[in-house]
Amino acid sequence: MSQIKGIPIVPDGAPRSGEKYLTPQGFSAIRDGIKGGSAQDQRGLGGKPRWLRAPLAIGAGYEFVRGTVREHRLATVCEEAHCPNIGECWNAGTATIMLMGAVCTRACRFCAVDTGNPHGWLDAEEPANVADSIALMKLRYVVLTSVNRDDLPDGGAAHYAACIRAIKVRTPATAVEALTPDFQGNLAAVEEVVDSGLQVFAQNIETVRRLTHPVRDPRAGYEQTLAVLRHARQWRSDILVKSSLMLGLGEREDELLECMRDLRSAGVDLLTLGQYLRPTRNHLAVERFVTPEEFDQYRQQGLALGFREVVAGPLVRSSYRAEQALAGNNVGLPGASAGSR
Numbered sequence: 001m002s003q004i005k006g007i008p009i010v011p012d013g014a015p016r017s018g019e020k021y022l023t024p025q026g027f028s029a030i031r032d033g034i035k036g037g038s039a040q041d042q043r044g045l046g047g048k049p050r051w052l053r054a055p056l057a058i059g060a061g062y063e064f065v066r067g068t069v070r071e072h073r074l075a076t077v078c079e080e081a082h083c084p085n086i087g088e089c090w091n092a093g094t095a096t097i098m099l100m101g102a103v104c105t106r107a108c109r110f111c112a113v114d115t116g117n118p119h120g121w122l123d124a125e126e127p128a129n130v131a132d133s134i135a136l137m138k139l140r141y142v143v144l145t146s147v148n149r150d151d152l153p154d155g156g157a158a159h160y161a162a163c164i165r166a167i168k169v170r171t172p173a174t175a176v177e178a179l180t181p182d183f184q185g186n187l188a189a190v191e192e193v194v195d196s197g198l199q200v201f202a203q204n205i206e207t208v209r210r211l212t213h214p215v216r217d218p219r220a221g222y223e224q225t226l227a228v229l230r231h232a233r234q235w236r237s238d239i240l241v242k243s244s245l246m247l248g249l250g251e252r253e254d255e256l257l258e259c260m261r262d263l264r265s266a267g268v269d270l271l272t273l274g275q276y277l278r279p280t281r282n283h284l285a286v287e288r289f290v291t292p293e294e295f296d297q298y299r300q301q302g303l304a305l306g307f308r309e310v311v312a313g314p315l316v317r318s319s320y321r322a323e324q325a326l327a328g329n330n331v332g333l334p335g336a337s338a339g340s341r
Helices: 060-071 086-091 126-137 157-170 187-194 209-215 222-235 253-265 292-304
Strands: 007-010 020-022 028-030 096-099 114-116 141-146 175-179 200-202 240-247 270-275 309-312
Touching: 060 086, 060 126, 096 126, 096 157, 126 157, 141 157, 157 175, 157 187, 187 200, 187 222, 209 253, 222 240, 222 253, 240 253, 253 292, 270 292, 292 309
Parallel strands: 007 020, 096 141, 141 175, 175 200, 200 240, 240 270, 270 309
Antiparallel strands: 020 028, 028 114
């Protein structure tokens, strides 16, 4: 078995989590983003509470979306990040498309997206393929996200913007939400994406200030994300600005409220709160499972701070039921506060 920097390269078959493999584009990557280790901490790998049950990934709608993304050579964050809602969303005919490939240049310790260095590789046909897929699925609202591409001078902003423009040419009525990288704080890159025709600009802060490291890659930053969000708001006042946090990583309530206030000060309109779920044994452990009642409480506290909507629940992810975010009912999730403001 060949090696790169002492790490075995899996030559054939599907690599296991934490193994390094060679992509079809010819560069190496680590499956699920984090190298395999000897972690003995089992927290979050089993015995989840009853409120974390999600629909199975089966059904005609699921197969249609799966076939569409395969036909057009697209990656989805639904698959790459092991999202628990893939069954519900794909059966509803929606998917969150992940641009610029399925290999990220960063290795956040919560994320199951493969990590590596694509050395500038991009699929020149992706803008057209994305636009064709959205037209085929007849989507009125689409969420685009992407891997971080620190190997590109602009972080991939020009490619991201080209995808949005292609969608708007093909299906002008489709609303676009863009969950972007932080572009290493490059505000000109933020402007390029914001000016491409989107309706919602999102960049996830992920966790509270104290836990930013070790939760996020060292190249990410709490203040850097706030700066990106603030600039998007200042650059275009006619769009919505959105961010998201995972809970259950060890944050305290006062830290969560501080983060909410920081996001509001940066001009964030929409906030999502969900439970962190450990994707593999190589990732960070779950410190606790936050109850639905607590999510309900945090939603009310966020609304009191002035967010237009706070979508909160154990299985909520940044793009979950995103098209319903302005309905004012916690995107239809059950709860005492779902319809209150």
